[in-house]
Amino acid sequence: MSGICNFIYNKKYLNQNFKNYLRINISLYKYFFIENPEIIKKKIKNLCYKRKIFGRIYISNEGINIQASVLKKYFQVIKKNISSLHKDLKNIHINIGIDNSRISFNTLRIKVKKKIISDGLNSILLNKNFSNKYLNSKEVNNLLYNKEAVFIDMRNNYEHKIGHFKNAILMNTSIFRIQLKKICNYINKYKKKKIVLYCTGGIRCEKTSLWIQSNGYKNVYQIRGGIIGYINDCIKKKNSINFIGKNFVFDLRLYETITKHILSNCNQCHRKSDYYVNCINNNCNLLFIQCELCSKIYKSFCSKKCYKEFHCR
Ligand SMILES: [Zn+2]
Ligand SMILES: [Zn+2]
Structure with a gap:
Protein backbone atom coordinates (compact mmCIF):
# COMPACT_ATOMS: atom_id res chain seq x y z
CA MET A 1 0.00 0.00 0.00
CA LYS A 113 -5.10 1.33 2.75
CA LYS A 114 -5.92 -2.34 2.97
CA LYS A 115 -9.25 -1.44 4.61
CA ILE A 116 -10.98 1.89 5.19
CA ILE A 117 -11.50 0.91 8.80
CA SER A 118 -9.52 -1.73 10.61
CA ASP A 119 -12.07 -4.40 11.52
CA GLY A 120 -10.07 -7.64 11.60
CA LEU A 121 -12.76 -9.36 9.50
CA ASN A 122 -12.29 -11.40 6.41
CA SER A 123 -14.55 -9.65 3.87
CA ILE A 124 -15.56 -13.02 2.43
CA LEU A 125 -17.33 -13.74 5.69
CA LEU A 126 -19.87 -11.05 4.98
CA ASN A 127 -22.89 -12.65 3.39
CA LYS A 128 -24.34 -10.57 0.58
CA ASN A 129 -27.86 -11.69 1.52
CA PHE A 130 -27.95 -9.33 4.47
CA SER A 131 -28.67 -5.66 4.20
CA ASN A 132 -28.35 -2.54 6.31
CA LYS A 133 -31.54 -1.17 7.84
CA TYR A 134 -31.40 2.54 8.60
CA LEU A 135 -33.40 4.59 11.11
CA ASN A 136 -34.23 8.30 10.92
CA SER A 137 -34.34 10.50 14.02
CA LYS A 138 -38.06 9.97 14.65
CA GLU A 139 -37.69 6.19 14.48
CA VAL A 140 -34.69 6.40 16.80
CA ASN A 141 -36.65 8.47 19.33
CA ASN A 142 -39.54 5.99 19.25
CA LEU A 143 -37.25 3.02 19.80
CA LEU A 144 -35.33 4.71 22.63
CA TYR A 145 -38.35 4.33 24.88
CA ASN A 146 -39.35 0.92 23.60
CA LYS A 147 -38.50 -1.96 25.94
CA GLU A 148 -38.18 -4.27 22.96
CA ALA A 149 -35.20 -2.35 21.66
CA VAL A 150 -31.64 -2.11 22.86
CA PHE A 151 -29.12 0.53 21.80
CA ILE A 152 -25.51 -0.60 21.38
CA ASP A 153 -22.80 2.06 21.29
CA MET A 154 -20.31 0.86 18.68
CA ARG A 155 -17.73 3.46 19.66
CA ASN A 156 -14.87 3.17 22.10
CA ASN A 157 -15.21 3.79 25.81
CA TYR A 158 -13.44 7.17 25.68
CA GLU A 159 -15.94 8.38 23.07
CA HIS A 160 -18.94 7.15 25.06
CA LYS A 161 -17.62 8.72 28.25
CA ILE A 162 -18.34 12.32 27.20
CA GLY A 163 -21.60 11.79 25.31
CA HIS A 164 -24.08 9.07 24.35
CA PHE A 165 -27.71 8.11 23.92
CA LYS A 166 -29.53 7.69 27.18
CA ASN A 167 -29.51 4.03 28.28
CA ALA A 168 -27.15 2.94 25.52
CA ILE A 169 -25.02 -0.11 26.20
CA LEU A 170 -21.27 0.13 25.93
CA MET A 171 -18.92 -2.82 25.48
CA ASN A 172 -16.03 -1.03 27.17
CA THR A 173 -13.28 -1.61 24.64
CA SER A 174 -10.90 0.89 23.10
CA ILE A 175 -10.41 -0.82 19.74
CA PHE A 176 -13.16 -1.40 17.19
CA ARG A 177 -11.53 -4.61 15.93
CA ILE A 178 -11.79 -6.19 19.38
CA GLN A 179 -15.31 -4.94 19.90
CA LEU A 180 -16.35 -6.61 16.64
CA LYS A 181 -14.74 -9.86 17.70
CA LYS A 182 -16.64 -9.91 20.98
CA ILE A 183 -19.97 -8.39 20.03
CA CYS A 184 -21.91 -11.52 19.08
CA ASN A 185 -21.32 -13.13 22.46
CA TYR A 186 -21.87 -9.86 24.24
CA ILE A 187 -25.32 -9.20 22.78
CA ASN A 188 -26.49 -12.80 23.00
CA LYS A 189 -28.96 -11.97 25.78
CA TYR A 190 -30.66 -9.42 23.48
CA LYS A 191 -31.19 -11.81 20.61
CA LYS A 192 -34.98 -11.44 20.67
CA LYS A 193 -34.89 -7.63 20.86
CA LYS A 194 -34.48 -5.00 18.21
CA ILE A 195 -30.81 -4.16 18.13
CA VAL A 196 -29.98 -0.55 17.29
CA LEU A 197 -26.34 0.17 16.53
CA TYR A 198 -24.80 3.61 16.47
CA CYS A 199 -21.44 5.26 16.04
CA THR A 200 -20.20 8.74 15.09
CA GLY A 201 -21.01 8.82 11.39
CA GLY A 202 -22.23 5.30 10.64
CA ILE A 203 -19.16 3.64 9.11
CA ARG A 204 -18.55 1.23 11.98
CA CYS A 205 -22.21 0.16 12.17
CA GLU A 206 -22.35 -0.47 8.44
CA LYS A 207 -20.09 -3.48 8.81
CA THR A 208 -21.14 -4.49 12.32
CA SER A 209 -24.75 -4.82 11.18
CA LEU A 210 -23.85 -7.27 8.41
CA TRP A 211 -21.46 -9.13 10.66
CA ILE A 212 -23.94 -9.77 13.45
CA GLN A 213 -26.70 -10.64 10.98
CA SER A 214 -24.42 -13.27 9.50
CA ASN A 215 -24.11 -14.60 13.06
CA GLY A 216 -27.84 -15.21 13.36
CA TYR A 217 -29.23 -11.89 14.60
CA LYS A 218 -32.33 -10.78 12.75
CA ASN A 219 -33.65 -7.41 13.93
CA VAL A 220 -30.58 -5.27 13.45
CA TYR A 221 -30.84 -1.54 12.75
CA GLN A 222 -28.46 1.37 12.54
CA ILE A 223 -28.87 5.13 12.68
CA ARG A 224 -28.59 6.82 9.30
CA GLY A 225 -25.47 8.97 9.36
CA GLY A 226 -24.72 7.90 12.95
CA ILE A 227 -24.87 10.48 15.73
CA ILE A 228 -24.13 13.33 13.31
CA GLY A 229 -26.90 12.22 10.95
CA TYR A 230 -29.33 11.84 13.86
CA ILE A 231 -28.64 15.31 15.30
CA ASN A 232 -28.91 17.00 11.91
CA ASP A 233 -32.17 15.14 11.19
CA CYS A 234 -33.56 16.17 14.61
CA ILE A 235 -32.67 19.81 13.94
CA LYS A 236 -34.16 19.71 10.44
CA LYS A 237 -37.43 18.08 11.56
CA LYS A 238 -37.60 19.77 14.98
CA ASN A 239 -37.54 16.42 16.79
CA SER A 240 -36.36 16.18 20.37
CA ILE A 241 -32.67 15.31 20.78
CA ASN A 242 -31.99 12.33 23.02
CA PHE A 243 -28.24 12.31 22.76
CA ILE A 244 -26.60 13.90 25.79
CA GLY A 245 -23.19 15.49 26.21
CA LYS A 246 -20.53 15.82 23.54
CA ASN A 247 -19.98 13.95 20.30
CA PHE A 248 -16.34 12.83 20.18
CA VAL A 249 -14.78 13.43 16.75
CA PHE A 250 -11.43 12.25 15.35
CA ASP A 251 -10.12 15.60 14.22
CA LEU A 252 -8.61 18.79 15.62
CA ARG A 253 -11.85 19.72 17.36
CA LEU A 254 -12.02 16.45 19.40
CA TYR A 255 -15.70 17.04 20.17
CA GLU A 256 -18.95 18.67 19.08
CA THR A 257 -21.15 19.97 21.87
CA ILE A 258 -24.67 18.56 21.62
CA THR A 259 -26.09 19.35 25.07
CA LYS A 260 -24.63 21.03 28.14
CA HIS A 261 -24.57 17.84 30.23
CA ILE A 262 -21.10 17.05 31.55
CA LEU A 263 -20.88 13.30 31.91
CA SER A 264 -17.33 12.74 33.06
CA ASN A 265 -14.62 13.91 35.41
CA CYS A 266 -11.16 15.42 35.22
CA ASN A 267 -8.60 12.60 35.34
CA GLN A 268 -6.44 14.69 37.66
CA CYS A 269 -8.72 16.31 40.26
CA HIS A 270 -11.96 14.39 39.54
CA ARG A 271 -14.05 17.56 39.19
CA LYS A 272 -16.79 17.49 36.53
CA SER A 273 -15.18 17.99 33.13
CA ASP A 274 -15.29 16.57 29.62
CA TYR A 275 -12.45 18.27 27.77
CA TYR A 276 -10.02 15.87 26.18
CA VAL A 277 -6.37 16.72 25.66
CA ASN A 278 -3.42 14.71 24.47
CA CYS A 279 -0.47 14.72 26.87
CA ILE A 280 2.12 16.85 25.08
CA ASN A 281 4.94 14.61 26.22
CA ASN A 282 5.39 12.76 22.91
CA ASN A 283 6.54 9.63 24.67
CA CYS A 284 3.21 9.50 26.46
CA ASN A 285 0.62 11.18 24.20
CA LEU A 286 -2.15 9.91 26.51
CA LEU A 287 -5.67 11.06 25.64
CA PHE A 288 -7.22 12.17 28.89
CA ILE A 289 -9.80 14.55 30.40
CA GLN A 290 -8.43 17.68 32.01
CA CYS A 291 -10.43 20.48 33.66
CA GLU A 292 -9.62 24.15 33.22
CA LEU A 293 -7.98 24.42 36.63
CA CYS A 294 -5.73 21.41 36.09
CA SER A 295 -4.76 22.67 32.66
CA LYS A 296 -3.33 25.72 34.44
CA ILE A 297 -1.44 23.59 36.95
CA TYR A 298 -0.27 20.76 34.72
CA LYS A 299 -0.41 22.60 31.36
CA SER A 300 -1.23 19.86 28.88
CA PHE A 301 0.64 17.14 30.69
CA CYS A 302 -1.13 14.12 32.11
CA SER A 303 1.09 14.02 35.19
CA LYS A 304 3.98 15.67 36.99
CA LYS A 305 6.11 12.75 35.83
CA CYS A 306 5.42 13.61 32.17
CA TYR A 307 6.02 17.29 32.86
CA LYS A 308 9.44 16.53 34.41
CA GLU A 309 10.40 14.04 31.72
CA PHE A 310 9.56 16.58 29.01
CA HIS A 311 11.53 19.41 30.60
CA CYS A 312 14.57 17.32 31.53
CA ARG A 313 15.26 16.20 27.99
ZN1 LIG B 1 -8.93 18.91 37.23
ZN1 LIG C 1 1.72 11.93 29.86
Whole structure:
Protein backbone atom coordinates (compact mmCIF):
# COMPACT_ATOMS: atom_id res chain seq x y z
CA MET A 1 0.00 0.00 0.00
CA SER A 2 1.48 3.30 -0.90
CA GLY A 3 1.19 6.98 -0.83
CA ILE A 4 0.63 9.39 1.96
CA CYS A 5 0.10 12.87 0.70
CA ASN A 6 0.63 15.69 3.11
CA PHE A 7 0.54 19.41 2.67
CA ILE A 8 -0.41 22.54 4.51
CA TYR A 9 -2.17 25.45 2.88
CA ASN A 10 -1.60 29.10 3.30
CA LYS A 11 -3.13 30.33 6.57
CA LYS A 12 -5.64 32.52 4.78
CA TYR A 13 -7.59 29.39 3.87
CA LEU A 14 -8.12 28.73 7.57
CA ASN A 15 -9.51 32.10 8.47
CA GLN A 16 -13.15 31.80 9.52
CA ASN A 17 -13.56 35.58 9.66
CA PHE A 18 -13.86 36.06 5.94
CA LYS A 19 -17.03 34.84 4.30
CA ASN A 20 -15.14 33.72 1.25
CA TYR A 21 -12.95 31.48 3.36
CA LEU A 22 -15.73 30.10 5.56
CA ARG A 23 -15.31 26.36 6.09
CA ILE A 24 -17.61 23.51 6.99
CA ASN A 25 -16.73 20.03 8.24
CA ILE A 26 -17.94 17.07 6.23
CA SER A 27 -17.70 13.29 6.48
CA LEU A 28 -18.76 10.47 4.22
CA TYR A 29 -18.08 6.82 3.59
CA LYS A 30 -19.15 4.13 1.19
CA TYR A 31 -18.35 0.46 0.98
CA PHE A 32 -18.07 -0.61 -2.65
CA PHE A 33 -15.55 -2.52 -4.73
CA ILE A 34 -12.75 -0.35 -6.05
CA GLU A 35 -10.58 -2.23 -8.47
CA ASN A 36 -7.79 0.32 -8.56
CA PRO A 37 -7.74 2.61 -5.50
CA GLU A 38 -4.72 4.52 -6.87
CA ILE A 39 -6.81 5.88 -9.75
CA ILE A 40 -9.50 7.17 -7.38
CA LYS A 41 -6.79 8.54 -5.12
CA LYS A 42 -5.30 10.57 -7.94
CA LYS A 43 -8.69 12.03 -8.85
CA ILE A 44 -9.47 12.92 -5.24
CA LYS A 45 -6.04 14.43 -4.77
CA ASN A 46 -6.61 16.71 -7.76
CA LEU A 47 -10.01 17.70 -6.40
CA CYS A 48 -8.47 18.49 -3.00
CA TYR A 49 -5.77 20.68 -4.51
CA LYS A 50 -8.21 22.49 -6.74
CA ARG A 51 -10.82 23.13 -4.03
CA LYS A 52 -8.44 23.66 -1.08
CA ILE A 53 -9.73 20.65 0.85
CA PHE A 54 -8.05 19.59 4.10
CA GLY A 55 -8.75 16.26 5.71
CA ARG A 56 -8.12 12.59 6.18
CA ILE A 57 -9.06 10.38 3.25
CA TYR A 58 -8.76 6.61 3.08
CA ILE A 59 -9.31 4.57 -0.05
CA SER A 60 -9.16 0.80 -0.35
CA ASN A 61 -10.52 -2.06 -2.42
CA GLU A 62 -13.52 -2.11 -0.06
CA GLY A 63 -14.47 1.55 -0.36
CA ILE A 64 -13.83 5.11 0.61
CA ASN A 65 -13.85 7.16 3.83
CA ILE A 66 -13.57 10.95 3.76
CA GLN A 67 -13.42 13.36 6.67
CA ALA A 68 -12.67 16.88 5.57
CA SER A 69 -12.79 20.59 6.04
CA VAL A 70 -14.10 22.28 2.88
CA LEU A 71 -14.78 25.85 1.86
CA LYS A 72 -18.51 26.39 2.19
CA LYS A 73 -18.74 28.10 -1.18
CA TYR A 74 -17.37 24.96 -2.88
CA PHE A 75 -19.52 22.42 -1.01
CA GLN A 76 -22.05 21.82 -3.79
CA VAL A 77 -19.42 21.49 -6.48
CA ILE A 78 -17.34 19.15 -4.29
CA LYS A 79 -20.42 17.02 -3.66
CA LYS A 80 -21.03 16.83 -7.40
CA ASN A 81 -17.41 15.93 -8.05
CA ILE A 82 -17.40 13.15 -5.45
CA SER A 83 -20.68 11.74 -6.82
CA SER A 84 -19.18 11.53 -10.28
CA LEU A 85 -16.01 9.72 -9.19
CA HIS A 86 -17.67 6.31 -9.50
CA LYS A 87 -21.16 5.01 -10.32
CA ASP A 88 -21.50 3.68 -6.76
CA LEU A 89 -20.92 7.14 -5.33
CA LYS A 90 -23.92 8.62 -7.09
CA ASN A 91 -26.30 10.20 -4.54
CA ILE A 92 -23.76 9.67 -1.76
CA HIS A 93 -24.95 10.83 1.67
CA ILE A 94 -22.63 13.49 3.07
CA ASN A 95 -22.75 14.29 6.78
CA ILE A 96 -22.24 17.94 7.58
CA GLY A 97 -20.64 18.61 10.96
CA ILE A 98 -22.78 19.88 13.81
CA ASP A 99 -20.08 22.29 14.95
CA ASN A 100 -18.63 24.21 12.02
CA SER A 101 -17.34 27.11 14.09
CA ARG A 102 -14.04 25.29 14.53
CA ILE A 103 -11.86 23.76 11.81
CA SER A 104 -11.57 19.98 11.75
CA PHE A 105 -8.39 19.67 9.68
CA ASN A 106 -5.57 21.96 8.59
CA THR A 107 -3.58 19.42 6.55
CA LEU A 108 -4.44 16.91 3.87
CA ARG A 109 -3.68 13.23 4.16
CA ILE A 110 -4.80 10.79 1.46
CA LYS A 111 -3.87 7.18 1.87
CA VAL A 112 -4.53 3.94 0.07
CA LYS A 113 -5.10 1.33 2.75
CA LYS A 114 -5.92 -2.34 2.97
CA LYS A 115 -9.25 -1.44 4.61
CA ILE A 116 -10.98 1.89 5.19
CA ILE A 117 -11.50 0.91 8.80
CA SER A 118 -9.52 -1.73 10.61
CA ASP A 119 -12.07 -4.40 11.52
CA GLY A 120 -10.07 -7.64 11.60
CA LEU A 121 -12.76 -9.36 9.50
CA ASN A 122 -12.29 -11.40 6.41
CA SER A 123 -14.55 -9.65 3.87
CA ILE A 124 -15.56 -13.02 2.43
CA LEU A 125 -17.33 -13.74 5.69
CA LEU A 126 -19.87 -11.05 4.98
CA ASN A 127 -22.89 -12.65 3.39
CA LYS A 128 -24.34 -10.57 0.58
CA ASN A 129 -27.86 -11.69 1.52
CA PHE A 130 -27.95 -9.33 4.47
CA SER A 131 -28.67 -5.66 4.20
CA ASN A 132 -28.35 -2.54 6.31
CA LYS A 133 -31.54 -1.17 7.84
CA TYR A 134 -31.40 2.54 8.60
CA LEU A 135 -33.40 4.59 11.11
CA ASN A 136 -34.23 8.30 10.92
CA SER A 137 -34.34 10.50 14.02
CA LYS A 138 -38.06 9.97 14.65
CA GLU A 139 -37.69 6.19 14.48
CA VAL A 140 -34.69 6.40 16.80
CA ASN A 141 -36.65 8.47 19.33
CA ASN A 142 -39.54 5.99 19.25
CA LEU A 143 -37.25 3.02 19.80
CA LEU A 144 -35.33 4.71 22.63
CA TYR A 145 -38.35 4.33 24.88
CA ASN A 146 -39.35 0.92 23.60
CA LYS A 147 -38.50 -1.96 25.94
CA GLU A 148 -38.18 -4.27 22.96
CA ALA A 149 -35.20 -2.35 21.66
CA VAL A 150 -31.64 -2.11 22.86
CA PHE A 151 -29.12 0.53 21.80
CA ILE A 152 -25.51 -0.60 21.38
CA ASP A 153 -22.80 2.06 21.29
CA MET A 154 -20.31 0.86 18.68
CA ARG A 155 -17.73 3.46 19.66
CA ASN A 156 -14.87 3.17 22.10
CA ASN A 157 -15.21 3.79 25.81
CA TYR A 158 -13.44 7.17 25.68
CA GLU A 159 -15.94 8.38 23.07
CA HIS A 160 -18.94 7.15 25.06
CA LYS A 161 -17.62 8.72 28.25
CA ILE A 162 -18.34 12.32 27.20
CA GLY A 163 -21.60 11.79 25.31
CA HIS A 164 -24.08 9.07 24.35
CA PHE A 165 -27.71 8.11 23.92
CA LYS A 166 -29.53 7.69 27.18
CA ASN A 167 -29.51 4.03 28.28
CA ALA A 168 -27.15 2.94 25.52
CA ILE A 169 -25.02 -0.11 26.20
CA LEU A 170 -21.27 0.13 25.93
CA MET A 171 -18.92 -2.82 25.48
CA ASN A 172 -16.03 -1.03 27.17
CA THR A 173 -13.28 -1.61 24.64
CA SER A 174 -10.90 0.89 23.10
CA ILE A 175 -10.41 -0.82 19.74
CA PHE A 176 -13.16 -1.40 17.19
CA ARG A 177 -11.53 -4.61 15.93
CA ILE A 178 -11.79 -6.19 19.38
CA GLN A 179 -15.31 -4.94 19.90
CA LEU A 180 -16.35 -6.61 16.64
CA LYS A 181 -14.74 -9.86 17.70
CA LYS A 182 -16.64 -9.91 20.98
CA ILE A 183 -19.97 -8.39 20.03
CA CYS A 184 -21.91 -11.52 19.08
CA ASN A 185 -21.32 -13.13 22.46
CA TYR A 186 -21.87 -9.86 24.24
CA ILE A 187 -25.32 -9.20 22.78
CA ASN A 188 -26.49 -12.80 23.00
CA LYS A 189 -28.96 -11.97 25.78
CA TYR A 190 -30.66 -9.42 23.48
CA LYS A 191 -31.19 -11.81 20.61
CA LYS A 192 -34.98 -11.44 20.67
CA LYS A 193 -34.89 -7.63 20.86
CA LYS A 194 -34.48 -5.00 18.21
CA ILE A 195 -30.81 -4.16 18.13
CA VAL A 196 -29.98 -0.55 17.29
CA LEU A 197 -26.34 0.17 16.53
CA TYR A 198 -24.80 3.61 16.47
CA CYS A 199 -21.44 5.26 16.04
CA THR A 200 -20.20 8.74 15.09
CA GLY A 201 -21.01 8.82 11.39
CA GLY A 202 -22.23 5.30 10.64
CA ILE A 203 -19.16 3.64 9.11
CA ARG A 204 -18.55 1.23 11.98
CA CYS A 205 -22.21 0.16 12.17
CA GLU A 206 -22.35 -0.47 8.44
CA LYS A 207 -20.09 -3.48 8.81
CA THR A 208 -21.14 -4.49 12.32
CA SER A 209 -24.75 -4.82 11.18
CA LEU A 210 -23.85 -7.27 8.41
CA TRP A 211 -21.46 -9.13 10.66
CA ILE A 212 -23.94 -9.77 13.45
CA GLN A 213 -26.70 -10.64 10.98
CA SER A 214 -24.42 -13.27 9.50
CA ASN A 215 -24.11 -14.60 13.06
CA GLY A 216 -27.84 -15.21 13.36
CA TYR A 217 -29.23 -11.89 14.60
CA LYS A 218 -32.33 -10.78 12.75
CA ASN A 219 -33.65 -7.41 13.93
CA VAL A 220 -30.58 -5.27 13.45
CA TYR A 221 -30.84 -1.54 12.75
CA GLN A 222 -28.46 1.37 12.54
CA ILE A 223 -28.87 5.13 12.68
CA ARG A 224 -28.59 6.82 9.30
CA GLY A 225 -25.47 8.97 9.36
CA GLY A 226 -24.72 7.90 12.95
CA ILE A 227 -24.87 10.48 15.73
CA ILE A 228 -24.13 13.33 13.31
CA GLY A 229 -26.90 12.22 10.95
CA TYR A 230 -29.33 11.84 13.86
CA ILE A 231 -28.64 15.31 15.30
CA ASN A 232 -28.91 17.00 11.91
CA ASP A 233 -32.17 15.14 11.19
CA CYS A 234 -33.56 16.17 14.61
CA ILE A 235 -32.67 19.81 13.94
CA LYS A 236 -34.16 19.71 10.44
CA LYS A 237 -37.43 18.08 11.56
CA LYS A 238 -37.60 19.77 14.98
CA ASN A 239 -37.54 16.42 16.79
CA SER A 240 -36.36 16.18 20.37
CA ILE A 241 -32.67 15.31 20.78
CA ASN A 242 -31.99 12.33 23.02
CA PHE A 243 -28.24 12.31 22.76
CA ILE A 244 -26.60 13.90 25.79
CA GLY A 245 -23.19 15.49 26.21
CA LYS A 246 -20.53 15.82 23.54
CA ASN A 247 -19.98 13.95 20.30
CA PHE A 248 -16.34 12.83 20.18
CA VAL A 249 -14.78 13.43 16.75
CA PHE A 250 -11.43 12.25 15.35
CA ASP A 251 -10.12 15.60 14.22
CA LEU A 252 -8.61 18.79 15.62
CA ARG A 253 -11.85 19.72 17.36
CA LEU A 254 -12.02 16.45 19.40
CA TYR A 255 -15.70 17.04 20.17
CA GLU A 256 -18.95 18.67 19.08
CA THR A 257 -21.15 19.97 21.87
CA ILE A 258 -24.67 18.56 21.62
CA THR A 259 -26.09 19.35 25.07
CA LYS A 260 -24.63 21.03 28.14
CA HIS A 261 -24.57 17.84 30.23
CA ILE A 262 -21.10 17.05 31.55
CA LEU A 263 -20.88 13.30 31.91
CA SER A 264 -17.33 12.74 33.06
CA ASN A 265 -14.62 13.91 35.41
CA CYS A 266 -11.16 15.42 35.22
CA ASN A 267 -8.60 12.60 35.34
CA GLN A 268 -6.44 14.69 37.66
CA CYS A 269 -8.72 16.31 40.26
CA HIS A 270 -11.96 14.39 39.54
CA ARG A 271 -14.05 17.56 39.19
CA LYS A 272 -16.79 17.49 36.53
CA SER A 273 -15.18 17.99 33.13
CA ASP A 274 -15.29 16.57 29.62
CA TYR A 275 -12.45 18.27 27.77
CA TYR A 276 -10.02 15.87 26.18
CA VAL A 277 -6.37 16.72 25.66
CA ASN A 278 -3.42 14.71 24.47
CA CYS A 279 -0.47 14.72 26.87
CA ILE A 280 2.12 16.85 25.08
CA ASN A 281 4.94 14.61 26.22
CA ASN A 282 5.39 12.76 22.91
CA ASN A 283 6.54 9.63 24.67
CA CYS A 284 3.21 9.50 26.46
CA ASN A 285 0.62 11.18 24.20
CA LEU A 286 -2.15 9.91 26.51
CA LEU A 287 -5.67 11.06 25.64
CA PHE A 288 -7.22 12.17 28.89
CA ILE A 289 -9.80 14.55 30.40
CA GLN A 290 -8.43 17.68 32.01
CA CYS A 291 -10.43 20.48 33.66
CA GLU A 292 -9.62 24.15 33.22
CA LEU A 293 -7.98 24.42 36.63
CA CYS A 294 -5.73 21.41 36.09
CA SER A 295 -4.76 22.67 32.66
CA LYS A 296 -3.33 25.72 34.44
CA ILE A 297 -1.44 23.59 36.95
CA TYR A 298 -0.27 20.76 34.72
CA LYS A 299 -0.41 22.60 31.36
CA SER A 300 -1.23 19.86 28.88
CA PHE A 301 0.64 17.14 30.69
CA CYS A 302 -1.13 14.12 32.11
CA SER A 303 1.09 14.02 35.19
CA LYS A 304 3.98 15.67 36.99
CA LYS A 305 6.11 12.75 35.83
CA CYS A 306 5.42 13.61 32.17
CA TYR A 307 6.02 17.29 32.86
CA LYS A 308 9.44 16.53 34.41
CA GLU A 309 10.40 14.04 31.72
CA PHE A 310 9.56 16.58 29.01
CA HIS A 311 11.53 19.41 30.60
CA CYS A 312 14.57 17.32 31.53
CA ARG A 313 15.26 16.20 27.99
ZN1 LIG B 1 -8.93 18.91 37.23
ZN1 LIG C 1 1.72 11.93 29.86
